[in-house]
Amino acid sequence: MPAVAPRFLVLLLSLLAFALAASPKDNNGGFDHRAHAVPGGPYSVPDADSDGFAVVKLNGELSHSHYFNPKTGATGRVTKYFWFVNGKQVCTRMICYIKFPLGTTKVDLRVVDNTGDSASASTRVAVYKGSKPALRFWYYPLVGWLPDSISAGQPKYSTTERMINKHSRNTFPQFLLGKRFSIRVLGNIQFQRQGNYRFRLACMAADCTMWIGNVRVLNGRNGFITSKPMIFSKGTKKLHIIYRHQNPKRGQPKFVLSWQTPGRSGMSLVPPHVLSHNPASYKPVVHSVYPAKARVGNVITIVGSSLLNVAAVKIGKSSCAGPVSKNQFTLKCVVPGITGKYELFVRTGAGSSNSVPITISFGSFGSKFGSDGAGVGPVGYYQPVRFRSDFLKRNGKVFNVPQLTSIALGPDNQFYMGSLGGIVHVIRTDLGNQVKGYCKSTQVGKSRSILGLAFNPAEKHARLYASTSVLYWGTKKLLPFTRGWNNGEVIAMQKTKKSCLTRVATVVSGLPVSNYDHSVNGLSFDMGGNLLIQVGGGTNAGVSKKGDPLGGVPDSPLSGAMLWAPILKKGFNGRVAYNQYIDPGRANKVRGDVFVYAAGLRNSYSSIAHSNGHIYATDNGANAKFGPRSMGCGKEGGIATEPDTLKRLKRGGFYGYANRNRGRRDGRQCRHRSPQLNEGGYDKPIAKMESSTTGLLEYTANTFGAQMRGDLLATKFAVSGSGKVYRVQLKGDGTVKSMFNLATHSGLAAVMSPVGAIIMPRVYQGRIAVLLPNEKNPGRMVVTSVHPFRGPKRGGGKVTITGWNLKPPLTITVGGKPCTNVGEYKGGRSVTCRVPRGSGRAAVVVKRFGKKSKSFGYEYVYMTV
16 A cells, blocks of 8 residues: 555645644744655556566655645645656656666655645655466467467467476367367576577477567477577576467377476476466456356456456446456456346456356345345346546536535535534535535634534434534644643534524533544444544554654543444433543543444544444554554554555444553553454454545445445545545445445545435545436436435435436335325426335335336335434
């Protein structure tokens, strides 16, 4: 994983509204620098073709500027990039492709921001030998004469074999025998000393040609072919041999390679230890696909060779979603929304494979856990999963709002976005990406930033919940120590006569906040309407020292965890208090109805309560050089940069981040567990992701025939670049079935719109990224989604149903019961009603003139309260 130091919030939250007023000539409110170079890496790339070099993608998109002027709202941005290799400038772009030799090379990146400030940082590029033991054999059944060119002909099968020693009929693949065939062998041969070498091919019942490098050293037919003595220097050369068996009646095939090495008198088999091949440099070969009779939305497994650096898996003219290579022999992807008989082939950077047949039928969706199971959807509705990348726009121009950190979709179908400056921006859009209305709240408090927003679907009268913190409270001398480390709050906000939105209550107070940017992050609600709060840790990996990069404040009882607060309980007390405030590392919580639900989260930014009953969260991993690793409550050690992770949380679980305060009573929490190490004693993550992956949502829409329904989407924080969205399919037990890159267009946080679009604020760029479903009208009534997706079992809540061809008059049922007060029709794309009383997961069906939509299993979920 590329090293990113520090994590996403240090890139952003340094731009706080409580910073001192700054101009390009001052000290930027106390920050030690403005420009911040992040060169990525360390990079590790194979030499795929054994030429001693590899082209490496250098990516500086996480570079940024800390400059912020609270008076004008101006923020910094990197405007220039300068890459240096061994002191020589090689590129002036954000992303560069540079050729590096075998070994390790130091790389420097210098950036300049819009204030003229510059900063430099270094990384390393390691190019290693990409060869693997053995040789690659390509087989061409029914092809008796194969041209010399490696690109000629399409192999139907391949194997990887230690040496060339097909000395009898039984050593050849049986499907070749009795027919014409050809074999092409590709790989490398190592000459371990300089001198004279001779080669001999046993080329029985065939014509054979052999090249070493670009030199043809053997050519002949039907017998032993021996070369003249040839001088080779010490080193590795490419090896290429063709065996052409044209006439099965000519005799029994035999194919054996021997050599005579310097100082030896006789021939011997060329041994395995001098033979190798480069899987990534050969075009792929597909042997089989499973299942060969697949359904739309299925994950299929492709078996073959050289299935690396995959550009596309094509099924007819459509693309298989994903794809993900498990290794060079196995590839997985998701079947697109097409049906019929097709040919499947794989395209990589080295070329295209042979094709194999696959038959696709309509799948079964809307099951208990996402898109596998009962509930067959309407014929003709399935469409390929395709999103269009765009931004929220107003009057044809990109809609800009700076410093956005968080997002929630309100029951009024407006988007609520929190900011570093402590203001919530309320944005109303159409069903696409056009802004139709905008207002903003009052500031939630002096020097306070908002990092999390959520609505409680169990409440009759909706309030917006916001997490707020004073960040860098010690560094910026904003709060005294005894009030600083516990300044985190969760507040409630509502619309009033005087304001678009304003703070109306403090729900939880006394939550831990580091002297840095790890603080009170994302909010969500479980099926009981209880508040779930993501709270960051105070250290890098469990050890706090004075002056360390994360502020020098140790962990306290509620830091580095998901917290649980039963806010609907009668007499709920959210005022957290401690027995003392001098030493948070020794403090005990003595008051407050706020509890640790899941421990060991280093800096979890987002969480969701999934309709499958599980709770998931993203988490940022530790950074090298940001503080040592706790090896015990009195021991420490070094640490490497960790990947970000996806975690499935359970009550009482421990997920790896050490908290020595809680470790006094729970020994598990004394030792920090790194996800890249094979360690026990903790609940391991279910997936690893690139830094910094922060946003998380459950995709609940029926777009594309519900192929994505129930999937998790995790979004990567985009600084200067475009970002990434991971699509995570889940198994029935809630663990990961497969993970793919859905798009390279993302933001810090994410929420799904009523029509299945993904809305993601980009804090640093001041824009709001959007992924719009590229879906056509299916020509029938279809329910796309219901918002809110969850509600109390008492019913009565107003929901908006979106879809296609929703024209009046409609009758609507939820779980088989009438949905009342049907109205507010909008262009056949949406309608509203009030849900009946119910329980569990419920199908939502619309009816009109004897016709009705078909459910994908369930479109609405009743909570347990």
